[in-house]
Amino acid sequence: MAKNAIRPRGAGAVRFYAALWAAKLSRPLLKITRHNGTNFPGELALKLCPDFLRYMARPEKIITVTGTDGKTSVNNLICDMLEGAGYSVLSNRLGSNINSGVATSLLAGCTVFNRCRYTVGVLEVDERSSKRVYPSITPDYTVITNLFRDSIMRNGHPEYIAGFLTDSIPPETKLILNGDDLISVSVAPGNPRAYFGLTRLDTDVTECVNRINDLRICPRCAGKLEYEYLRYHHIGRAHCGDCGFESPAYDYAGTDVDYDHMTMTVRDAGGEGHYRLLSDSVFNVYNQLTAIAVMRELGMEHGQIERLTQGLKIAESRYRSDIAGDVEVVMQLSKDRNALACSRVFDYVSTRPGKKELLLMMNNLNDEKNWSENVCWLYDCDFEFLNNDSVTQIVVTGPRAKDYYLRLRLAGVPEERIACVRDELEAAELLKLESGSHVYILYGTDSTCMKIASQVRERVIARATEVSK
Amino acid sequence: MIIEALYPEVCNLYGDLSNIRYLARSCGAEIVNTSLKETPRFVTEDPALVYMGTTTERGQELVRDAFAPHLEALRRRTENGGVTLITGNALEIFGEYIQDDGGNRIPMLGLFPTHAVRRMMNRYNSLYLGEFEGMKIVGFKSQFGHSWGDVGQGLFNTLRGPGLNPDVKPEGIRINNLMATYVIGPLTVLNPPFAKYLLGLMGVEEPVLAFEDAALDAYNTRVTEFSDPKRGLTY
Numbered sequence: 001m002a003k004n005a006i007r008p009r010g011a012g013a014v015r016f017y018a019a020l021w022a023a024k025l026s027r028p029l030l031k032i033t034r035h036n037g038t039n040f041p042g043e044l045a046l047k048l049c050p051d052f053l054r055y056m057a058r059p060e061k062i063i064t065v066t067g068t069d070g071k072t073s074v075n076n077l078i079c080d081m082l083e084g085a086g087y088s089v090l091s092n093r094l095g096s097n098i099n100s101g102v103a104t105s106l107l108a109g110c111t112v113f114n115r116c117r118y119t120v121g122v123l124e125v126d127e128r129s130s131k132r133v134y135p136s137i138t139p140d141y142t143v144i145t146n147l148f149r150d151s152i153m154r155n156g157h158p159e160y161i162a163g164f165l166t167d168s169i170p171p172e173t174k175l176i177l178n179g180d181d182l183i184s185v186s187v188a189p190g191n192p193r194a195y196f197g198l199t200r201l202d203t204d205v206t207e208c209v210n211r212i213n214d215l216r217i218c219p220r221c222a223g224k225l226e227y228e229y230l231r232y233h234h235i236g237r238a239h240c241g242d243c244g245f246e247s248p249a250y251d252y253a254g255t256d257v258d259y260d261h262m263t264m265t266v267r268d269a270g271g272e273g274h275y276r277l278l279s280d281s282v283f284n285v286y287n288q289l290t291a292i293a294v295m296r297e298l299g300m301e302h303g304q305i306e307r308l309t310q311g312l313k314i315a316e317s318r319y320r321s322d323i324a325g326d327v328e329v330v331m332q333l334s335k336d337r338n339a340l341a342c343s344r345v346f347d348y349v350s351t352r353p354g355k356k357e358l359l360l361m362m363n364n365l366n367d368e369k370n371w372s373e374n375v376c377w378l379y380d381c382d383f384e385f386l387n388n389d390s391v392t393q394i395v396v397t398g399p400r401a402k403d404y405y406l407r408l409r410l411a412g413v414p415e416e417r418i419a420c421v422r423d424e425l426e427a428a429e430l431l432k433l434e435s436g437s438h439v440y441i442l443y444g445t446d447s448t449c450m451k452i453a454s455q456v457r458e459r460v461i462a463r464a465t466e467v468s469k
Numbered sequence: 470m471i472i473e474a475l476y477p478e479v480c481n482l483y484g485d486l487s488n489i490r491y492l493a494r495s496c497g498a499e500i501v502n503t504s505l506k507e508t509p510r511f512v513t514e515d516p517a518l519v520y521m522g523t524t525t526e527r528g529q530e531l532v533r534d535a536f537a538p539h540l541e542a543l544r545r546r547t548e549n550g551g552v553t554l555i556t557g558n559a560l561e562i563f564g565e566y567i568q569d570d571g572g573n574r575i576p577m578l579g580l581f582p583t584h585a586v587r588r589m590m591n592r593y594n595s596l597y598l599g600e601f602e603g604m605k606i607v608g609f610k611s612q613f614g615h616s617w618g619d620v621g622q623g624l625f626n627t628l629r630g631p632g633l634n635p636d637v638k639p640e641g642i643r644i645n646n647l648m649a650t651y652v653i654g655p656l657t658v659l660n661p662p663f664a665k666y667l668l669g670l671m672g673v674e675e676p677v678l679a680f681e682d683a684a685l686d687a688y689n690t691r692v693t694e695f696s697d698p699k700r701g702l703t704y
Contacts, residue, residue: 152483152611152653153594153704159525160589211486216478222505222531224478339484371701372596372694374609376654379484402687406658409680410491 005114008055016055019048020114023107038095042103053099053136056106057114059090059121062137063294066125066165067145067184068158069341070287071097073314074145075124077278077291082120084308085300090118097124099132127161128154130168138170141297145290147183148233148340149212152376158183158214176293178286179248180235182215182225196252196293197237198285204229204236212340212380220245231282232347233340252293257285266292266302273302279314281348287314324461325468326435327357331457336362336444337373339380346385349440356391357431357439359456361424363398365448375403383411392434395419397427398449424452428459433467470498470671473516475509476524476532477502483611485522485556487655492518494679496668505535512542515551517671519543523557523653526587526613532562533577540578547647552670555649556656558612560642561585563649567614581642581649583618583633594704597652598695599625599640604662607691608652616651624648629695630702646670661685 008016023045030040045052065075072093079091092105102123109118125133127147144165147158155161166188169175177184179195206227208216215234218225223242230236239246256265262277266289278288288309295305318333332349335341342362349356367373386394386408394417396404405420419430431439439460443453472489474480493500498517503509511519524532536543547553561567564583566574570590577585592613599606606625615634623632623639632640633651641650650656657664661684668676678684694700 149482153592156592156611156613157482157525159527211484217505217531224504224506367704371704372691374594374611374654374704375659376484376609376611379487379655379658402683402690406680406683406687409683410487410494410658 005057006054008051012051012055015049016052017114019045019052020056020107020110021112022048023103024112027108039098039100039104041107042100042105045103045107046100051136053103053106053133055114056103056136057110057116058106058137059109059116059118061119062121062123062139063141063143064123064125064133064137064139065143065145066127066130067143067178068127068148068150068161069344070145070283070290071124073284073287074143074290075122077287077312077314078143078294079122080312081291081295081305081308082122084311085304087120088118089120089122090116091122092124097126098129102129102133102137127164130165134168134170139173141176141294142169142173143176143290143294144178144184144187145287146178146181146235147187149214149380150340151337152374153337162187174297176290176297178235178290179250180231180237182219182234182238182247185248186219194251194293194297195248196254196289197247197250198231198254198257198282198289199250200229201231201257201282203282204231206230208233210343210382212343218243218245232344252289252296254285254289264289268296270296271302273306275306275309278309278312283344284314322457322461324464325433325466327433327464328438329457329460329464330438330440331453332440332442334362334442334444336364336446336449337367337377339377342442343382343385345442346382349442350385350388350391352438354390355434355437357393357395357433357437358386358391359395359397359427359431359439359441359460360404361397361427361449361453361456362442362444363400363449364444364446365398365452366446368399369448373400375400378403378407381407383407383413387412391417392437393417393419393432395421395427395430397421397424424456425459428456428463431460431463433460433464435468439464470496470673471510471514471516472498472500472518472520473510474500474502475519475521476505476528476535477522478504479528479531480522480524480559482523482525483557483653484655485653488522488554488556488657489518489520491655491658491679492664492668492671495664496671496673496676498671505531509536509539509542511546511551512539515546517552518667519546519551519553521555521559521562523559526589529558529562529567529577530575532559536562537578540580543580543647547645550646552667553647554667555647557651557653558585558614560649560651561614561616564616564618581618581620583616583620583642585614585616587614589613593631593635595630596695596700596702597630597640598628598692599630600628601625601663602666604660604666605692605696606652606660606663607688607695608656608659609654610651611653612651624650625652658684659688659691661688
């Protein structure tokens with residue numbers, strides 16, 4: 001059971017309740033004035049009372065979800081499963097994952113007398129916000145999906161983020177960790193823990209084909225790690241020939257992954273369950289396995305989890321497909337400034353069936369307003385996946401189009417397959433839109449880029465429809 | 470022709486290894502990787518270039534320990550004019566010490582008369598514009614520490630952005646053909662004139678870069694952008 005909130009006393013109580021009521025009052029005011037401030041109530045509360053999170057009422061049980069990739073998907077799956085099982089779930093799925101977003105969610109879930117109306121809290125927590133969240137909230141479980149290289153500017157490298165989490169997560173919290181990710185495994189070694197992982201897949205290799213592999217040496221003795229199987233980057237099972245260090249045994253093993261029939265078996269000490277896969281991308285198989293591991297930790301039977309899984313979907317906000325004329329137009333989020341996320345997308349897209357035409361517009365346009373996007377990540381990213389005969393055309397655009405062009409050339413993509421133009425809407429005109437093609441518009445996360453990507457999509461759909469007439 | 474990459478299993482952050490991939494592709498050199506448990510090739514041979522890139526904080530200490538027995542060999546190589554390039558926080562490994570957040574001094578190799586101060590909660594991000602041998606240098610900095618010490622003219626003369634630390638103009642360190650800079654990532658790809666200069670030092674006559682026109686086009690655009698006083702420098 002999550003550690004209870006501390007009861008404020010004396011002047012602290014006055015301050016806390018003033019913050020609570022002011023923040024509560026701000027919610028209807030924001031609605032009336034049509035301001036979409038998902039963080040504002042929490043920001044206000046923390047400003048008025050810096051210890052606000054310590055005093056805030058909370059659900060009896062708290063699960064936090066963190067990690068580089070997949071935390072939103074996992075957080076949503078856990079919420080959906082728990083709600084399906086009849087729990088009243090407090091989450092920040094509609095808000096932000098930093099401390100003010102967590103405060104905003106807790107605010108929304110409590111009465112004016114600071115009583116929580118929910119029994120379970122499922123909170124996505126940004127890795128770098130953990131230092132601000134965990135001193136005040138002790139989760140029963142913390143899920144770490146994976147730790148990868150992320151933004152160069154913000155996150156540095158995954159070892160740094162692992163250290164951050166180790167220093168922040170309370171010692172009594174049980175960790176639910178990706179046993180195929182030895183960087184996650186290294187977090188908070190003294191905490192109780194359970195591991196999930198996927199047994200060998202047909203597509204696994206033993207030597208890394210990616211530019212990024214952040215765990216090439218043994219964390220214990222710095223000897224060379226040997227991988228029994230490697231899925232991508234440093235995800236797989238490894239051991240050290242020098243000192244005997246090895247990946248942990250799985251408590252929850254995803255096995256017999258069958259993409260043809262879209263099924264997976266999950267085995268653990270209590271038996272096994274047979275699950276329908278929610279997605280054919282291995283990233284989402286991990287996300288689903290993670291959520292199943294959490295349900296098992298909470299004491300649910302496989303049969304119940306199987307039933308809860310039946311009606312679920314992985315949120316498709318990051319992937320949208322339309323048929324226009326003779327082509328499929330796909331909007332695919334490809335996290336800008338994140339080499340690993342883009343590598344995963346390139347790998348996925350390049351192995352889809354059929355001919356593909358790509359429009360790359362993952363430039364961070366908000367960065368461009370103030371300075372110039374740091375493009376070092378392009379050289380950590382596997383553009384080599386796009387050097388594939390099924391990728392018949394790549395249009396690069398935006399302020400960094402020339403950098404993309406050079407990177408693609410260095411990746412071996414023939415000159416005749418690449419078009420380069422600064423203006424995004426002009427880029428939409430350069431796509432060939434050949435009959436039967438799948439057109440992927442890869443866009444980034446910043447708000448300006450998303451707006452322009454939406455215009456580009458409309459233009460491409462209009463052109464494709466026109467061409468087919 | 471051989472380019473030796475020192476400890477790429479840990480010195481591989483931020484696209485740094487593309488520095489030597491690009492040079493090798495432009496001149497047909499072979500890249501030889503030396504791991505932490507191996508003796509570097511330059512101790513007994515004379516690679517055209519020895520390279521070390523950015524690493525983690527743990528990596529800095531692993532590299533220090535692995536490299537310490539070979540420091541004298543690097544001194545000799547440098548005195549003899551051997552070409553060595555060090556980028557990002559690998560520069561700090563060759564200073565006297567790194568002071569961490571707790572004020573502890575972590576001894577380093579002591580080749581450079583510098584020391585670094587590391588602030589793990591205060592990551593520093595900046596664009597960089599400098600000059601070197603009459604050519605403009607553009608690049609990015611993203612780091613937890615800065616260095617202090619008398620490095621003379623340094624490697625680059627800063628036009629915009631931080632030098633060895635934000636208060637000084639000299640950026641990086643140069644001893645003969647040993648060059649160290651805090652600028653991270655694909656420095657040679659982003660700076661074709663500098664890449665050609667390095668190839669020249671390595672003994673390539675009339676070097677031609679891979680996709681030189683495309684590289685120059687991107688470089689000229691970036692030089693113009695970074696020279697614009699209205700463009701912000703820090704992130």
